[in-house]
Amino acid sequence: MRNAFIGAILGLAAMLCFSSVASAQTAQSQPKQANEARSPWKYYPMDRAVGDGGPAPKRDLTGTWAGPGSGAAVPRGINAQDPTAPPLTPLGKQLYDQNKPIGKYSPAGTNDPHNRYCDPFGFPQNMTNEIRGITITTLPNRTFILIQYMDVWREIWTDGRALPATVGGSGKDALDPRYNGYSVGHWEDDYTFVVDTTGLDDTTWTTKNGYPHSIDAHVQERFKRVDKNDLTLTITMDDPKLYTQQFFLGEEHFRWIPNQQLDDFTCIPSQVQEYLKEMGDPAGFDPNARSQRR
Amino acid sequence: MKTKLVILASIAGLLAISCPTFAHHGAAAYDMSKPVVLKDAVITQFAWINPHPLIKADYKDDKGNVQHWIMEMGSTPASQLIGWSRTSLKPGDVVTLYVWQAKTGLPVGRFNKVVFADGKVMRDTQTGADNGGRADTGVGR
Numbered sequence: 001m002r003n004a005f006i007g008a009i010l011g012l013a014a015m016l017c018f019s020s021v022a023s024a025q026t027a028q029s030q031p032k033q034a035n036e037a038r039s040p041w042k043y044y045p046m047d048r049a050v051g052d053g054g055p056a057p058k059r060d061l062t063g064t065w066a067g068p069g070s071g072a073a074v075p076r077g078i079n080a081q082d083p084t085a086p087p088l089t090p091l092g093k094q095l096y097d098q099n100k101p102i103g104k105y106s107p108a109g110t111n112d113p114h115n116r117y118c119d120p121f122g123f124p125q126n127m128t129n130e131i132r133g134i135t136i137t138t139l140p141n142r143t144f145i146l147i148q149y150m151d152v153w154r155e156i157w158t159d160g161r162a163l164p165a166t167v168g169g170s171g172k173d174a175l176d177p178r179y180n181g182y183s184v185g186h187w188e189d190d191y192t193f194v195v196d197t198t199g200l201d202d203t204t205w206t207t208k209n210g211y212p213h214s215i216d217a218h219v220q221e222r223f224k225r226v227d228k229n230d231l232t233l234t235i236t237m238d239d240p241k242l243y244t245q246q247f248f249l250g251e252e253h254f255r256w257i258p259n260q261q262l263d264d265f266t267c268i269p270s271q272v273q274e275y276l277k278e279m280g281d282p283a284g285f286d287p288n289a290r291s292q293r294r
Numbered sequence: 295m296k297t298k299l300v301i302l303a304s305i306a307g308l309l310a311i312s313c314p315t316f317a318h319h320g321a322a323a324y325d326m327s328k329p330v331v332l333k334d335a336v337i338t339q340f341a342w343i344n345p346h347p348l349i350k351a352d353y354k355d356d357k358g359n360v361q362h363w364i365m366e367m368g369s370t371p372a373s374q375l376i377g378w379s380r381t382s383l384k385p386g387d388v389v390t391l392y393v394w395q396a397k398t399g400l401p402v403g404r405f406n407k408v409v410f411a412d413g414k415v416m417r418d419t420q421t422g423a424d425n426g427g428r429a430d431t432g433v434g435r
Binding site: 045071102103104106107108115132263265266267268271272274275278279280282283284285 | 323324364398402
């Protein structure tokens with residue numbers, strides 16, 4: 001009874017959240033845009049797929065999708081923006097304590113290599129942080145995920161090969177860690193595409209809040225095509241060197257973009273240097289600030 | 295039971311208000327208690343850049359000294375959703391700027407709003423309300 005009551009209240013909050021978004025869109029944007037000429041080259045965040053679009057096509061994720069940061073009012077997922085981590089191992093805690101995320105330390109105090117230098121997020125952070133739009137496309141033996149933010153592309157082999165057993169060794173044929181790791185994918189059923197990845201560059205952070213990962217972390221993504229217009233992604237990570245339990249990195253929702261366009265949006269080193277020099281660093285940071293959701 | 299209901303409803307209300315938040319960083323570096331008002335400031339540059347556009351302006355204080363101010367605003371995609379573009383401000387524009395100044399005391403801060411000569415007002419996405427709250431009411435989020 002008590003849980004049902006709490007659930008009802010939180011459900012109400014979610015409804016308020018999304019209804020306020022919807023009303024704002026209706027009031028401020030749709031009428032204005034309805035009378036404007038449309039360019040086939042421009043992304044219009046207020047142009048949105050209506051309803052579910054019908055049944056999901058089988059074994060097909062191909063297309064361009066709006067994520068939670070796209071401006072298209074895609075419902076925020078579960079845990080994805082600021083995931084709660086499981087308990088860390090001693091090594092994991094040691095690494096975590098070295099990281100100073102921007103949410104707590106501000107641009108001036110963070111040592112996040114992306115926010116200071118535009119270094120790549122790396123996977124899996126690039127599937128949760130600044131996740132605006134994505135395009136998914138396929139070849140007979142591979143699936144590609146093209147990520148709008150930072151113009152990143154990920155390669156997922158679907159030819160039945162196994163993941164590399166060892167990455168980061170010292171032999172002649174040793175594989176180097178990669179920002180996006182090594183990925184294989186398969187269809188679990190007609191609507192669920194499962195991607196397994198390992199061999200991650202361990203200088204990158206798992207999340208924007210500074211949680212680390214090792215080279216040997218094993219990340220699993222489950223893409224579920226719910227219907228024509230809806231795609232859901234859940235991400236988990238097993239990294240026993242750094243975490244005592246599986247890390248649930250979150251669930252995210254994506255919506256079909258009617259004109260299939262995305263805009264340019266990336267981190268540009270010269271602009272970040274200008275921003276930090278003139279604005280971010282002079283503004284300083286408050287060492288007593290609590291970590292903030294962003 | 296009634297107390298629990300009030301507490302839970304309050305939590306739900308907070309969630310409903312805060313859920314659209316999505317941005318580069320928070321505002322811990324700024325004094326959000328009261329905006330500094332720069333009347334008749336002259337825009338020197340509007341840099342439409344990532345991660346945040348920068349408004350640069352010269353402001354003459356009561357003693358006639360010119361202060362060079364720089365302030366950041368919401369990201370370009372978020373700002374576009376409430377009407378901003380790279381040409382919204384032009385060098386030479388004379389405007390009144392409201393800014394949440396950095397706690398360091400330097401002439402930098404988080405943009406709040408701008409009042410143009412004709413009375414038109416444009417606000418920041420995240421801190422553009424008069425109390426420092428969001429001004430975009432979650433448009434697009």
